[in-house]
Amino acid sequence: MTGLSPTIEAVDAAAYRFPTPQPEADGTLTWDATVAVTATIRAGGQCGLGWTYSSEVTANVITAHLAPCLEGRDAFDIAGGWTAMHRAGRNLGTRGLYMHALSAVDIAWWDLKARLLGKPLSDLLGRCRDAVPVYGSGGFTNLTDRQLADQVEAWSAAGCTAMKIKIGEGWGTSARRDLARTRRLRGLAGPGIDLMVDANGGYRRAQAQRVGHDLDELGVTWFEEPVSSDDVEALAAVRDEVRCDVAAGEYVYDQFDVNRLLPVVDCLQLDATRCGGYTGWLRGASSAQARNLKVSAHCAPALHVSVAAAVPNTRHIEWFVDHARLEPQLVADAPEVRAGEARVNRTAPGHGMTVNPAADARRVR
Numbered sequence: 405m406t407g408l409s410p411t412i413e414a415v416d417a418a419a420y421r422f423p424t425p426q427p428e429a430d431g432t433l434t435w436d437a438t439v440a441v442t443a444t445i446r447a448g449g450q451c452g453l454g455w456t457y458s459s460e461v462t463a464n465v466i467t468a469h470l471a472p473c474l475e476g477r478d479a480f481d482i483a484g485g486w487t488a489m490h491r492a493g494r495n496l497g498t499r500g501l502y503m504h505a506l507s508a509v510d511i512a513w514w515d516l517k518a519r520l521l522g523k524p525l526s527d528l529l530g531r532c533r534d535a536v537p538v539y540g541s542g543g544f545t546n547l548t549d550r551q552l553a554d555q556v557e558a559w560s561a562a563g564c565t566a567m568k569i570k571i572g573e574g575w576g577t578s579a580r581r582d583l584a585r586t587r588r589l590r591g592l593a594g595p596g597i598d599l600m601v602d603a604n605g606g607y608r609r610a611q612a613q614r615v616g617h618d619l620d621e622l623g624v625t626w627f628e629e630p631v632s633s634d635d636v637e638a639l640a641a642v643r644d645e646v647r648c649d650v651a652a653g654e655y656v657y658d659q660f661d662v663n664r665l666l667p668v669v670d671c672l673q674l675d676a677t678r679c680g681g682y683t684g685w686l687r688g689a690s691s692a693q694a695r696n697l698k699v700s701a702h703c704a705p706a707l708h709v710s711v712a713a714a715v716p717n718t719r720h721i722e723w724f725v726d727h728a729r730l731e732p733q734l735v736a737d738a739p740e741v742r743a744g745e746a747r748v749n750r751t752a753p754g755h756g757m758t759v760n761p762a763a764d765a766r767r768v769r
């Protein structure tokens with residue numbers, strides 16, 4: 405103990421691999437599994453849990469490079485520990501896998517702190533709403549019409565009023581099919597549903613502008629990563645051309661990335677499992693608020709509910725099919741979606757989730 409605070413005793417990591425039912429694809433990548441890397445932190449008889457979606461080698465980053473920064477540290481000093489972890493990564497590169505690892509640890513640490521205080525995490529972060537809107541997300545480019553219809557039906561049944569599919573198929577080589585699938589989404593979702601599309605950076609500037617005009621005609625309200633998010637100039641050029649909102653931010657790793665994107669998006673996406681955990685998410689949301697912009701939580705819906713409920717400028721949480729399927733397998737007591745919203749945990753200490761013993765069958769590290 406240092407004063408009244410417990411000290412951190414142990415930091416551990418594990419990795420779990422969840423195969424997808426079939427190979428899945430967006431505009432620029434295909435995959436057949438999702439790997440969740442967990443971080444756990446022990447202090448004062450409590451255990452905090454965080455995770456990220458990454459490569460299993462991220463678990464090694466946690467144990468080899470981050471754990472030594474934490475062990476023996478005051479269990480309430482998240483900000484100091486965050487800075488120590490970030491500084492320790494200077495020669496490794498602080499973005500990418502390193503920040504995935506740091507994010508998982510930061511999330512575990514906030515969970516631990518709330519458990520040590522005996523409070524729900526939403527109380528500790530400062531809750532300004534009891535439920536957060538979610539939007540249905542999936543619509544992979546390789547789905548059959550029937551499979552897309554099934555996804556849309558599930559989102560409708562859960563009360564989602566906004567739905568997102570992937571476009572940009574084959575690095576932008578199938579724009580006609582992208583538009584046809586968007587038209588099909590409108591038919592399946594019905595009127596009154598916000599249509600959203602995500603090109604995952606599959607187009608280049610001029611093509612994204614042309615596709616954007618067509619999306620406007622289809623009533624699409626959200627055009628995500630029309631071009632690579634590294635091409636900030638092109639993002640700005642597309643945004644100048646279209647009526648729909650241009651969104652990006654899933655590869656934001658720090659405040660400098662936030663600063664680069666804020667001038668060129670209509671809504672900033674932030675992923676707590678990549679942008680530095682809840683600490684990074686709160687900082688990013690605050691920067692967005694300073695420009696009068698909203699933020700949207702990217703993926704990992706179970707982990708975002710408490711933090712998304714803590715900032716007034718949250719727009720929604722992405723209820724991504726892969727993660728919505730996986731999270732109840734990985735953890736017990738993942739939040740459920742009803743009437744288009746995920747309800748905030750108001751009773752259990754921390755975020756309220758613990759690793760599901762059955763997940764052991766999926767453990768790869």
Ligand SMILES: [Mg+2]
Pocket residue numbers: 602604628629654
């Ligand atoms: Mg995306």
